[in-house]
Amino acid sequence: MGAKKVAVLGAGSWGTALAIVLADNGHDVTIWARRYSQAKEMNEHKTNEQYLSDVTLPENITVTTDVKEAVKERDAVIISVPTSGIREMTRQLLEANRKIPLVVHATKGIEPDTLLRVSEMMEEEGIHKLSSNLAVLSGPSHAEEVARRQPTTVTVSSQVMNAAKMSQDLFMNTQFRVYTSQDMVGVELGGALKNVMALGVGLAEGLGYGDNAKAAIMTRGIAEMTRLGTKLGADPLTFAGLSGLGDLIVTCTSKYSRNWRAGYRLGRGVSLDQVLEEMGMVVEGVKTTQAVSQLAKKEGVEVPITTAIYDCLFNGQSPVRAGQLLMDRDPKKETEH
Numbered sequence: 355m356g357a358k359k360v361a362v363l364g365a366g367s368w369g370t371a372l373a374i375v376l377a378d379n380g381h382d383v384t385i386w387a388r389r390y391s392q393a394k395e396m397n398e399h400k401t402n403e404q405y406l407s408d409v410t411l412p413e414n415i416t417v418t419t420d421v422k423e424a425v426k427e428r429d430a431v432i433i434s435v436p437t438s439g440i441r442e443m444t445r446q447l448l449e450a451n452r453k454i455p456l457v458v459h460a461t462k463g464i465e466p467d468t469l470l471r472v473s474e475m476m477e478e479e480g481i482h483k484l485s486s487n488l489a490v491l492s493g494p495s496h497a498e499e500v501a502r503r504q505p506t507t508v509t510v511s512s513q514v515m516n517a518a519k520m521s522q523d524l525f526m527n528t529q530f531r532v533y534t535s536q537d538m539v540g541v542e543l544g545g546a547l548k549n550v551m552a553l554g555v556g557l558a559e560g561l562g563y564g565d566n567a568k569a570a571i572m573t574r575g576i577a578e579m580t581r582l583g584t585k586l587g588a589d590p591l592t593f594a595g596l597s598g599l600g601d602l603i604v605t606c607t608s609k610y611s612r613n614w615r616a617g618y619r620l621g622r623g624v625s626l627d628q629v630l631e632e633m634g635m636v637v638e639g640v641k642t643t644q645a646v647s648q649l650a651k652k653e654g655v656e657v658p659i660t661t662a663i664y665d666c667l668f669n670g671q672s673p674v675r676a677g678q679l680l681m682d683r684d685p686k687k688e689t690e691h
């Protein structure tokens with residue numbers, strides 16, 4: 355594919371790593387950062403010390419704090435801000451009022467209270483006025499490894515097959531392999547729900563439990579994710595793919611996972627407020643745990659692991675007791691729903 359003009363909104367770990375993939379593919383990339391000091395550092399020193407130290411940005415990336423300028427005459431816009439920033443970011447895009455041939459979001463979360471997925475939040479804000487091609491990019495992909503060009507596979511999904519194909523063409527290279535899917539519901543839910551399970555595995559390991567507990571949470575966790583996802587209209591097979599099992603594995607086992615690390619610190623007895631303050635980066639699983647609990651109640655789906663994690667995060671439950679209660683549940687068949 356020929357070189358395209360692409361904007362990446364969000365200069366955190368993931369936005370920066372995705373911009374590097376796009377720049378490596380020869381595209382002309384503009385990153386939008388919300389702080390002037392960060393934009394200046396990225397432009398002048400080609401670094402992003404706060405979010406991805408040790409990485410040098412390619413020459414074909416420029417950084418601006420002006421959304422209008424970032425999205426001017428762009429073939430594609432990539433959105434990579436936390437779920438809590440999605441509505442405001444979409445509103446700023448609408449204010450810039452430029453038609454965009456392709457919009458790809460790379461955010462993993464569900465909004466508490468509205469219980470909407472990220473693409474639904476964007477639709478509700480009116481993204482369709484700017485683009486009829488909305489896709490999501492998700493999968494096992496820590497920014498730290500992507501930025502170092504280590505082999506990575508992801509899925510891009512859209513209800514519009516051509517949008518998924520355009521996204522694949524834009525990102526795909528020899529280190530970054532991209533698959534397409536049309537199950538946007540499943541791909542978005544997989545990316546959001548696995549963060550809850552990573553908090554759970556971190557909690558268990560923080561308590562000193564071993565690989566058996568980790569395997570239990572991951573395996574029963576994917577069952578829980580699939581049960582809820584299927585009820586919400588996802589293809590169950592999606593949860594066996596990159597944006598389900600693949601991302602669950604990487605987030606529950608990687609030293610880079612903020613969700614795992616947050617869970618681990620909680621398991622060591624550190625308070626949630628302190629954990630979040632220490633992290634300095636987004637831990638999406640915390641708000642997603644709240645959203646999934648609400649969603650499961652609304653849909654009448656049993657999510658015992660999520661409920662246990664919710665109680666530890668928000669109801670002062672001791673992680674040891676939460677684990678005991680999970681183990682003491684009524685006997686079940688493994689495949690029972």
Ligand SMILES: NC(=O)C1=CN([C@@H]2O[C@H](COP(=O)(O)OP(=O)(O)OC[C@H]3O[C@@H](n4cnc5c(N)ncnc54)[C@H](OP(=O)(O)O)[C@@H]3O)[C@@H](O)[C@H]2O)C=CC1
Binds near residue numbers: 438
């Ligand atoms: N890091 C990773 O490896 C991966 C992350 N993701 C997902 O990507 C999304 C972004 O995460 P990530 O880049 O890691 O997060 P980081 O914490 O590394 O960076 C967050 C970025 O978003 C900006 N930001 C925060 N709040 C807002 C807001 N309200 N409006 C606009 N910008 C905002 C921050 O700006 P400032 O610095 O000014 O606060 C910063 O640039 C998350 O949903 C995450 O789950 C997906 C795959 C991999």
Ligand SMILES: O=C(CO)COP(=O)(O)O
Binds near residue numbers: 462493494495552605
């Ligand atoms: O989604 C991710 C990897 O695929 C990043 O996970 P964390 O937010 O837990 O670091």
